[in-house]
Every structure is written in structure tokens, then in C-alpha cells.
Amino acid sequence: MIADHDLGHLRTAITASRQAREKGNGPYGAVLVSAQGHVLLTGENTEVQDKDCTAHAETNLVRQASRRFDRDALREATIYASGEPCPMCAGAIFNSGIGRLIFALGQPRMYEIAGGTGGLRLRASEVLAHGAPRVIVEGPVLEDEAAEVLLGR
Numbered sequence: 001m002i003a004d005h006d007l008g009h010l011r012t013a014i015t016a017s018r019q020a021r022e023k024g025n026g027p028y029g030a031v032l033v034s035a036q037g038h039v040l041l042t043g044e045n046t047e048v049q050d051k052d053c054t055a056h057a058e059t060n061l062v063r064q065a066s067r068r069f070d071r072d073a074l075r076e077a078t079i080y081a082s083g084e085p086c087p088m089c090a091g092a093i094f095n096s097g098i099g100r101l102i103f104a105l106g107q108p109r110m111y112e113i114a115g116g117t118g119g120l121r122l123r124a125s126e127v128l129a130h131g132a133p134r135v136i137v138e139g140p141v142l143e144d145e146a147a148e149v150l151l152g153r
Contacts, residue, residue, distance in 0.1 A: 002102065002141055009033050009080040010104050010142050012042065013057075017082035017149045020044035020057065027149045028083050030057040032065050032098070035076035041065055057081065058089035062096045071097040075133075078102060082146050083110055084139060087120050090127035094135055101128070105147055106140035113150050 009031050016029025026045040034040055043061030047053060058081055065074060078100040079093055084107040093101055107123055125137040 002138060005037055006078075006080070006102055006138075007142065009039070009078070010082075010102060011145070012039065013080040013082045014104060014142070014146050014149060016042050016044050016057065017146065020046070021149060021152070024048050026056075027152075028057040028081070030061045030082070031080045032061055033078050033080065034073065040069065040077065054088065056086065056089050058085045059092045062089075062092040062098070065098070066096050075099045080104075081139075082149065083107075085124045087122045087124075087127050090124040093124075094128055094131045098135065099133075100136040101138070102141060103137075103139035104142045104145065105150065106143060109140070109143055109147060110150065113147060 013029045013031045017027045020029055021027035025048045028045040030043045031039055032041040041061055041064050043057045045057045046055040046060060074097040077098050079098050081103040083105040084103045111119060128135040128137055
């Protein structure tokens with residue numbers, strides 16, 4: 001169930017996506033929030049600046065989170081993403097033990113904006129449905145706001 005505080009954290013992820021775009025990277029951002037509602041980490045896509053094809057916002061955030069927090073804390077945490085995570089990022093979220101994912105812009109609309117080219121057409125919910133323990137997946141939410149950044153507006 002999406003609550004008002006979830007929308008605020010999604011907007012923070014969208015802001016991070018705008019910052020990534022301004023730095024010349026892909027326009028994607030992510031935020032990790034504790035069970036108590038505190039922002040723990042913010043991540044941006046850094047593929048271009050790091051010259052690393054795996055430097056997606058969610059994967060960057062998961063790398064940091066895995067080093068700083070134990071699995072119990074991560075299990076209770078939520079990751080908010082400006083766009084629906086790709087299969088690689090969904091796998092990283094699962095492997096980290098993060099218990100909940102909420103995303104703004106869904107994969108179908110991202111591909112539509114991109115002109116229907118590129119990418120693995122596998123939804124985060126499909127990837128995460130095959131794991132145990134289960135990761136709760138919610139989205140898309142605030143698609144129009146996230147799409148504006150992807151469109152460069």
C-alpha cells in the first residue's frame with residue numbers, strides 16, 4: 001500500500017535522477033529508507049562518469065548499503081527508484097536482502113519513451129517473484145513526474 005511518505009521518497013529518487021542526468025549520466029536515481037522512515041542512502045546512475053555499465057542507480061546504492069548495514073536492517077528497508085529496475089538491479093536488490101521496492105516509472109513506459117529499443121524486457125516483479133524471501137514490489141507510481149526527467153524536461 002503506497003502512503004504519502006512513499007510519494008515523498010519517490011520524489012527524492014526522481015530528484016536524484018535529475019542530478020544524474022545533469023552530470024551526463026542516465027537519468028535514474030534511487031533512495032534507501034529505513035523502516036522508521038529515515039533516508040539512509042541516495043544513489044544515482046554513474047555509468048558515463050565511472051565508465052561502468054553496471055553503475056546503475058540501484059546497484060550503486062545496493063553496493064553502499066551492503067557495506068554499511070546488516071541484513072536485518074536491509075530486510076526492513078525500502079528502496080525507492082525513479083524507474084523500474086532492470087533485471088541486474090532487481091537481482092542486486094534481492095541479493096542485498098532489501099525487503100521492499102517501490103518505483104515511479106514502469107518499464108513499458110520507459111521503453112516507449114526510448115523508442116522501443118534496447119534492454120532486457122523482463123519486469124522487476126518477474127525477476128523478484130522467483131526469490132525467497134519475497135521482495136514486495138509496488139509501482140508504477142508518479143510515472144508522469146519520472147517521465148519528465150527521462151524526456152529531458
